[in-house]
Amino acid sequence: MTVTVVGAGLAGCEAAYQLLKRGVKVKLIEMRPQKLTPAHLGGGFAELVCSNSLRSDRLENAAGLLKAELRMLDSLIMRVADETSVPAGGALAVDRESFSARIKEILFSFENFEFVNEEVTAIPEEPVIICAGPLCSDALAESIGKLTNEEHLHFFDAAAPIITKSSINFDIAFSAGRYDRGDDYINCPMTKDEYDAFIDALVNAEVAEVHGFEGQVFEGCMPVEVMASRGPQTLAFGPCKPVGIVDPRKNQTPYACVQLRRDDAKDTLYNIVGFQTHLKFGEQKRVFSMIPGLENCEIVRYGVMHRNTFICSPKVLDRTFALKSNKNIAFGGQITGVEGYIESTASGFLAAVSMFKRLNGEEEVDFTDLTAIGALGYYVSSGSGRNFQPMNVNFGIIASPNEKIKGGKQARYNFIANRALDKIKEIKEIL
Numbered sequence: 001m002t003v004t005v006v007g008a009g010l011a012g013c014e015a016a017y018q019l020l021k022r023g024v025k026v027k028l029i030e031m032r033p034q035k036l037t038p039a040h041l042g043g044g045f046a047e048l049v050c051s052n053s054l055r056s057d058r059l060e061n062a063a064g065l066l067k068a069e070l071r072m073l074d075s076l077i078m079r080v081a082d083e084t085s086v087p088a089g090g091a092l093a094v095d096r097e098s099f100s101a102r103i104k105e106i107l108f109s110f111e112n113f114e115f116v117n118e119e120v121t122a123i124p125e126e127p128v129i130i131c132a133g134p135l136c137s138d139a140l141a142e143s144i145g146k147l148t149n150e151e152h153l154h155f156f157d158a159a160a161p162i163i164t165k166s167s168i169n170f171d172i173a174f175s176a177g178r179y180d181r182g183d184d185y186i187n188c189p190m191t192k193d194e195y196d197a198f199i200d201a202l203v204n205a206e207v208a209e210v211h212g213f214e215g216q217v218f219e220g221c222m223p224v225e226v227m228a229s230r231g232p233q234t235l236a237f238g239p240c241k242p243v244g245i246v247d248p249r250k251n252q253t254p255y256a257c258v259q260l261r262r263d264d265a266k267d268t269l270y271n272i273v274g275f276q277t278h279l280k281f282g283e284q285k286r287v288f289s290m291i292p293g294l295e296n297c298e299i300v301r302y303g304v305m306h307r308n309t310f311i312c313s314p315k316v317l318d319r320t321f322a323l324k325s326n327k328n329i330a331f332g333g334q335i336t337g338v339e340g341y342i343e344s345t346a347s348g349f350l351a352a353v354s355m356f357k358r359l360n361g362e363e364e365v366d367f368t369d370l371t372a373i374g375a376l377g378y379y380v381s382s383g384s385g386r387n388f389q390p391m392n393v394n395f396g397i398i399a400s401p402n403e404k405i406k407g408g409k410q411a412r413y414n415f416i417a418n419r420a421l422d423k424i425k426e427i428k429e430i431l
């Protein structure tokens with residue numbers, strides 16, 4: 001039995017390795033360098049398209065926890081990242097050239113490995129794991145669209161930041177819908193002075209560089225800073241319009257109001273409505289913290305702008321990233337709606353070990369939402385799919401402790417991390 005893996009990116013290389021080391025024959029198909037994506041530069045395996053940082057290595061950070069879990073489970077990407085790391089304080093950063101070369105070398109060292117250098121345009125023979133990334137070629141994207149019954153896969157040019165509900169100051173913010181319809185939104189009321197100061201900071205904030213898509217970025221949805229630069233009242237008549245909203249503490253309609261919409265089934269994460277942005281991350285934190293009620297906001301996913309192709313996973317994928325309608329076709333990486341190098345790696349890992357279990361006639365292992373790896377699977381496969389947006393790993397998607405943990409946020413995160421690693425220890429025995 002041969003499993004085809006499409007895409008030699010982070011997810012595809014991890015998926016291939018997990019199958020190879022379990023004795024499965026793997027055919028890995030990659031189109032680069034013959035056909036490049038708008039962001040990749042060459043034909044290297046697991047090319048890091050932007051930063052060389054795999055983010056924090058600290059356990060009290062969800063990205064650090066995800067890495068610790070992957071290390072325990074012999075992830076190829078983590079092993080090589082550790083081998084090729086460069087000093088980066090509390091983060092894990094790599095020498096991208098040796099990182100890529102070593103991954104290729106390890107995969108080629110397996111006798112059961114076959115590499116094909118061509119563009120995949122149709123869904124290949126099953127079983128297959130498709131890890132074609134956010135910049136999946138058009139022809140394959142069209143085939144995936146047909147397979148998943150979506151007229152077109154989601155593309156977005158800009159996304160709004162997502163923050164944790166627990167970091168919102170409810171002495172100022174309040175839950176209410178417009179015109180008293182329900183309480184689905186969290187509202188942050190602004191006085192005229194607060195609004196003016198905020199607009200001034202927003203239009204003068206520093207914008208991030210956008211990679212490769214300069215011609216297209218403004219066509220999809222307009223970043224909030226661009227909207228604001230069209231005139232000081234633009235937001236007051238747009239996403240910050242206060243019409244139909246009454247601040248219960250003052251019993252009056254505020255001058256302007258920023259609304260936050262729930263982002264996850266667990267009701268722990270909220271996105272700032274209409275605030276898609278490509279400000280630099282530090283600037284997002286600085287400027288959005290000026291919104292009353294968001295002074296201490298914890299941003300778990302910053303607004304970003306680049307082309308992104310992803311399937312509406314809650315509708316079509318299960319928690320192992322396999323198609324609900326045909327488990328011999330699975331997906332891995334950012335195309336599933338996880339976001340980030342390590343998240344893409346984790347989803348390639350989970351797709352592959354789950355595929356292996358199924359092909360062997362064994363029961364799939366449930367990583368549960370107690371672990372960061374499992375929580376990503378649950379995040380992409382739950383909910384209705386309406387407003388589904390890619391997500392970095394964060395503590396908001398991992399199951400909260402049942403009991404109150406004393407000692408503040410860090411103590412709570414430590415508890416969650418240690419509980420996750422205990423669970424991974426158990427899982428390792430049966431994987």
Ligand SMILES: Cc1cc2nc3c(=O)[nH]c(=O)nc-3n(C[C@H](O)[C@H](O)[C@H](O)COP(=O)(O)OP(=O)(O)OC[C@H]3O[C@@H](n4cnc5c(N)ncnc54)[C@H](O)[C@@H]3O)c2cc1C
Pocket residue numbers: 006007008009010011012029030031032036037039040046047048049050051052053118119120121131132133134135136137140211306307332333334335339340341342344345
């Ligand atoms: C511009 C940009 C910058 C980013 N910067 C960061 C960052 O700094 N930090 C971070 O954590 N995340 C970043 N990301 C998000 C994400 O983590 C990366 O895109 C990551 O590489 C995704 O891993 P992947 O394996 O899903 O896809 P990729 O690593 O992109 O791998 C997909 C592979 O599939 C191949 N492929 C595509 N279509 C076909 C086809 N039809 N046939 C054969 N092969 C095909 C591609 O050539 C590619 O090699 C960025 C994304 C983009 C687009």
